[in-house]
Amino acid sequence: xxxxxxxxxxxxxxxxxxxxxxxxxxxxxxxxxxxxxxxxxxxxxxxxxxxxxxxxxxxxxxxxxxxxxxxxxxxxxxxxxxxxxxxxxxxxxxxxxxxxxxxxxxxxxxxxxxxxxxxxxxxxxxxxxxxxxxxxxxxxxxxxxxxxxxxxxxxxxxxxxxxxxxxxxxx
Amino acid sequence: xxxxxxxxxxxxxxxxxxxxxxxxxxxxxxxxxxxxxxxxxxxxxxxxxxxxxxxxxxxxxxxxxxxxxxxxxxxxxxxxxxxxxxxxxxxxxxxxxxxxxxxxxxxxxxxxxxxxxxxxxxxxxxxxxxxxxxxxxxxxxxxxxxxxxxxxxxxxxxxxxxxxxxxxxxxxxxxxxxxxxxxxxxxxxxxxxxxxxxxxxxxxxxxxxxxxxxxxxxxxxxxxxxxxxxxxxxxxxxxxxxxxxxxxxxxxxxxxxxxxxxxxxxxxxxxxxxx
Numbered sequence: 001x002x003x004x005x006x007x008x009x010x011x012x013x014x015x016x017x018x019x020x021x022x023x024x025x026x027x028x029x030x031x032x033x034x035x036x037x038x039x040x041x042x043x044x045x046x047x048x049x050x051x052x053x054x055x056x057x058x059x060x061x062x063x064x065x066x067x068x069x070x071x072x073x074x075x076x077x078x079x080x081x082x083x084x085x086x087x088x089x090x091x092x093x094x095x096x097x098x099x100x101x102x103x104x105x106x107x108x109x110x111x112x113x114x115x116x117x118x119x120x121x122x123x124x125x126x127x128x129x130x131x132x133x134x135x136x137x138x139x140x141x142x143x144x145x146x147x148x149x150x151x152x153x154x155x156x157x158x159x160x161x162x163x164x165x166x167x168x169x170x171x
Numbered sequence: 172x173x174x175x176x177x178x179x180x181x182x183x184x185x186x187x188x189x190x191x192x193x194x195x196x197x198x199x200x201x202x203x204x205x206x207x208x209x210x211x212x213x214x215x216x217x218x219x220x221x222x223x224x225x226x227x228x229x230x231x232x233x234x235x236x237x238x239x240x241x242x243x244x245x246x247x248x249x250x251x252x253x254x255x256x257x258x259x260x261x262x263x264x265x266x267x268x269x270x271x272x273x274x275x276x277x278x279x280x281x282x283x284x285x286x287x288x289x290x291x292x293x294x295x296x297x298x299x300x301x302x303x304x305x306x307x308x309x310x311x312x313x314x315x316x317x318x319x320x321x322x323x324x325x326x327x328x329x330x331x332x333x334x335x336x337x338x339x340x341x342x343x344x345x346x347x348x349x350x351x352x353x354x355x356x357x358x359x360x361x362x363x364x365x366x367x368x369x370x371x372x373x374x375x376x377x378x379x380x381x382x383x384x385x386x387x388x389x390x391x392x393x394x395x396x397x398x399x400x401x402x403x404x405x406x407x408x409x410x411x412x413x414x415x416x417x418x419x420x421x422x423x424x425x426x427x428x429x430x431x432x433x434x435x436x437x438x439x440x441x442x443x444x445x446x
Contacts, residue, residue, distance in 0.1 A: 054184075
């Protein structure tokens with residue numbers, strides 16, 4: 001339990017620094033902005049209380065905002081994503097439910113499950129983030145194009161990180 | 172009362188979500204205002220110091236480029252030196268110095284954080300109030316204009332880049348002296364748009380665009396860019412002009428902050444007239 005807390009704090013700090021120091025500097029023709037920091041919200045253990053998920057996401061988003069000078073943009077998107085995490089976990093739960101010892105990782109639930117889980121949440125996060133940033137509908141399709149490319153890039157990074165830190169064999 | 176408490180405990184999740192979301196949206200809206208929330212500003216102490224440490228490392232990667240640029244600038248400046256001109260006449264002209272009063276003061280600073288891929292781009296400089304930077308100063312580099320200072324802390328300042336959807340800079344086409352406003356539509360960091368260029372002007376691709384004398388922030392005649400494309404809008408007497416920046420916003424490092432010593436006098440006079 002204590003081990004889990006420490007692990008999540010370290011993950012929070014690592015993803016935050018990785019996001020603001022490295023990923024925020026990646027600029028490929030203004031279209032590709034990967035936001036890997038959302039991996040922290042995805043990887044929180046199942047037994048984390050709901051209110052804690054919301055609060056942690058809020059502070060994570062706010063920290064990213066502080067460095068990127070974007071007000072509360074990332075905080076808003078992260079809180080929305082954290083809010084939807086619970087219903088989506090319920091929706092795609094395996095028949096026997098979640099075990100208290102399990103982690104929401106690709107190693108324990110397989111590729112299909114993880115892809116649905118991460119895919120929906122990342123896409124929601126990016127849609128909210130990019131449309132609130134653009135804030136008018138005149139660029140609806142160019143923004144949509146950015147959302148799709150960036151979500152794809154973020155998901156690729158999330159999957160790479162999953163394989164990178166895997167301890168067990170994939171089921 | 173009991174029902175009220177029951178309601179809160181039962182729906183705390185949705186209520187907490189609404190509270191946090193409202194707070195975030197409030198911050199987003201606050202950020203659009205001219206006076207942005209100070210504690211969330213990139214010029215605040217924690218992120219400013221960290222960005223400076225970070226740029227201390229990445230600074231070395233671009234050293235070759237920067238040396239080239241400095242060498243070129245040195246050559247340019249040397250070309251303007253008095254002793255690189257030979258006197259052509261024997262009569263000498265005396266200039267009384269009391270006729271000239273200094274209007275602009277230049278300061279040097281380094282960019283410690285920069286973005287170009289958002290719709291509202293900001294830079295952070297490693298100079299602030301202690302170094303003499305004031306709010307609403309112009310920021311330029313050896314290639315052209317960069318932005319306007321929007322927020323100053325003790326040792327850092329936050330600059331609104333020209334690459335900002337609210338950026339409006341008075342410019343002029345050097346050849347014709349036609350005044351216009353430069354805006355940025357957010358498409359990419361190399362091009363910007365000019366408003367209301369009358370279609371009777373014979374502009375050509377490559378014409379130079381400089382800052383105009385209508386700006387109380389930028390000195391007159393600074394290089395902005397060159398005309399890249401222009402198109403006549405059907406049924407209109409104006410051109411749709413796109414210019415190419417002379418500044419490479421992805422490679423900003425050493426920049427100059429320009430304080431206009433007479434700005435207050437000018438703006439206070441102008442504001443008086445508007446009343």
